Amino acid sequence: MSGVVRLSFSIEKPLYERLEKLIQDGRIANRSEFIRDMIRDRLVAQEWERNEEAVGTITLVFNHHTRGLTDRLTDIQHQHHHVVLASTHIHLDEHLCAEIVVVKGLAAEIQDLANELHQQKGVLHASLSGSSTGKHLA
Ligand code: NI
DSSP states (O other), X not given: OOOOOOOOOOOOHHHHHHHHHHHHTTSSSOHHHHHHHHHHHHHHHHHHHTTOEXXXXXXXXXETTSTTHHHHHHHXXXXXXXXXXXXXXXXXXXXXXXXXXXXXXXXXXXHHHHHHHHTSTTEEEXXXXXEEOOTTOO
């Protein structure tokens, strides 16, 4: 493990009080963990901005009665098979389905796939959760 650096920084008092409130409320473990999380969030955002290799999930909600939609969603995933690691289909009720697609690849390719899936007629909601391979976060 690499060495630990201690640092101090200055912030406005109202911001400090809000940070302390977040810690009191149990939403943040401690100040050090908060700073680590913020730095890693920024690094992951940078990986996506620079179109580096990334990991993510695409969640789709749709009505499977929409004509041809299930086949179209499967076809699109096959066209991007080099990015799709796995997908899970969940039957939410008699009509609605959720599909969670686990992806790994260049950030722009993942974004293109998410956009293409989202644009299919009958998709009620789509969201992309972008994360990282973790290689540069330690
Ligand atoms: Ni289903």
